[in-house]
Amino acid sequence: MKAITENSALLIRLPERFNRDEARLLRAEIERSLTLDQPCMIVDFSNVKEIDTAGLDMILHVMVNVARQDGAVQVGNISAEAATMLELAGMDRILNMFPRIPDDMATVQVVPGRARAKQEEAEEEQAAQTEQPQPLAA
Amino acid sequence: MRVGAIVTVPAAIQEEDLSLQEGTRPQHLLAGPLACYEILGSTILQRILDALRDAGIQQQTVLLEESGSEGLFPSRLRPTRNFFSAWEGSVQQQVDEGAEILFLIRLGAYLELDFDEVLAFHCQTAGVLTQVYDHKSAFDVAVVNTNQLRGDNGSYRGRLSALIPYHKRFNFTGYTNRLREPQDLRQLAHDGLLRRNSIRPLGKEVSPEVWMGEGATVDSSARISGPVYIGARSRVKGSCLVNGATTIERDCEVDFGTTVTDSSILPETYLGIGLNFLHSVVTANKLFHLDRNVAVKISDRNLVGKRRLTGTLKKSMGKKDFFNRSGPQLNEADSHL
CATH class of the missing domain: 3.90.550.10 (Spore Coat Polysaccharide Biosynthesis Protein SpsA; Chain A)
Incomplete structure (x- = not known):
């Protein structure tokens, strides 16, 4: 993962099932990144289909920590399922209270746990395919 | 004839x-x-x-x-x-x-x-x-x-x-x-509460436009704003808000501080603490959001689950058999239900 600087926002891409295990892995990753004053975070919920209480708790934990350091949290893309779950927990209103992150700010991506492993696997596979010698035209 | x-x-x-x-x-x-x-x-x-x-x-x-x-x-x-x-x-x-x-x-x-x-x-x-x-x-x-x-x-x-x-x-x-859709089910319940069809709530009208089934309980700190239906043996706990033509069917539990607005909660469903249910049809493991037209699977019982019935409650429920209440003949295997 690239180092986060004062001029960049952390983009957290949540997995399809954001449960206790994924939340624990993500917490470790984010806490390493939360060293700056006024941190900026963009949470991407576009892949999320299920969130449990541990996942919701993790999002709340991020919001509290960012708020303490006068930072900003913003929802990136969001699935209908995630929007429903955030509304259910009343967290949609809290997320809207944060100041807006400038659109042109550079992002450093964080993908937690298994989702990251899957992404890396896919990237490796793609890289392997591009490296394969192409058949010569007859 | x-x-x-x-x-x-x-x-x-x-x-x-x-x-x-x-x-x-x-x-x-x-x-x-x-x-x-x-x-x-x-x-x-x-x-x-x-x-x-x-x-x-x-x-x-x-x-x-x-x-x-x-x-x-x-x-x-x-x-x-x-x-x-x-x-x-x-x-x-x-x-x-x-x-x-x-x-x-x-x-x-x-x-x-x-x-x-x-x-x-x-x-x-x-x-x-x-x-x-x-x-x-x-x-x-x-x-x-x-x-x-x-x-x-x-x-x-x-x-x-x-x-x-x-x-x-x-x-x-x-x-x-x-x-055909969960929206239709919700519409039917909504129309029933607003007297737009002939479906009448099975219970007593305890205050204007608030119907409660037998054995239903509402904590004194909960706010119920009709039209609302609370089915038999259902329980609404303290500081809850139920409004907007909501129907809570039998044997449900709405836990402390939860808001239920313009929703239908199907039988034997538990709703967790401090949540907001808006424009939804909710079962024991799924929530259908009517505006977003999406069904969300919820497997965390702290949020939504099947209500755990106590011994007394089980006893008071008796044998559930909605086919044979009035004695029609039921053919075919009834294992589907």
Whole structure:
């Protein structure tokens, strides 16, 4: 993962099932990144289909920590399922209270746990395919 | 004149179909046929059977379809042998018991039909087969003379199919709900609470537009703003807010500080602490959001789950059997429900 600087926002891409295990892995990753004053975070919920209480708790934990350091949290893309779950927990209103992150700010991506492993696997596979010698035209 | 009725209940959706369709077909929020879900304290099936009984049609048979069988008249194209034999047996039994006219009803849609009126139309037009229509299309409700079904060769369904070209249309203009999507289920409950249809809540009106079923409890710190229905043995705990034509069916629990607005909570559902349910239909493991048209699976019981029943509550529930409450005959395997 690239180092986060004062001029960049952390983009957290949540997995399809954001449960206790994924939340624990993500917490470790984010806490390493939360060293700056006024941190900026963009949470991407576009892949999320299920969130449990541990996942919701993790999002709340991020919001509290960012708020303490006068930072900003913003929802990136969001699935209908995630929007429903955030509304259910009343967290949609809290997320809207944060100041807006400038659109042109550079992002450093964080993908937690298994989702990251899957992404890396896919990237490796793609890289392997591009490296394969192409058949010569007859 | 002796009149009988055969009511068929559409098949339950199988679990494997549910997993395949997850997220793409939100109507599959509910595993069973919508007609078997309780709305304001009673199922559509039970309400139809009561309406038939009120119209003097005592000879009733309820059949449960198997998956693959669709439509009012058993299809030759998609044979489901057990259902056909049960259907043939039911017609035979109705004929043997002296029924001269037979109502054939498939519980796909809810319609507030005056069965006497349909019967009068059928007799006046001297038709052999009458089917109910609205301005859009046909409903799965038909009336047939049993003497037209008698014969030595072939099956009842074969003889019934031969009558289809000669059927007469009964044009229905009353209240209908096609019960295809969770939105339809919600609309039906909403209309019932607002007295837009004839579905009345099963319970007492304890304050203006607030109905409570037997044994339902509401904490004194909870705010209930009608129209609202709270079903039998359901419990609304402290600091909750229930409003916006919400229906909470039997044996539910709404835990501390939760808000339920413009939603239908289906039986035996637990709603966790401090949550907001808005424009939703909620079961013990799924939430269907009506505005977003999305079904969300919830497997965390801290949020939504099946209500854990205490010994006393279980005792007070008694044996749940919504098919046999009024004693209609149920054929077919009832394991689907």
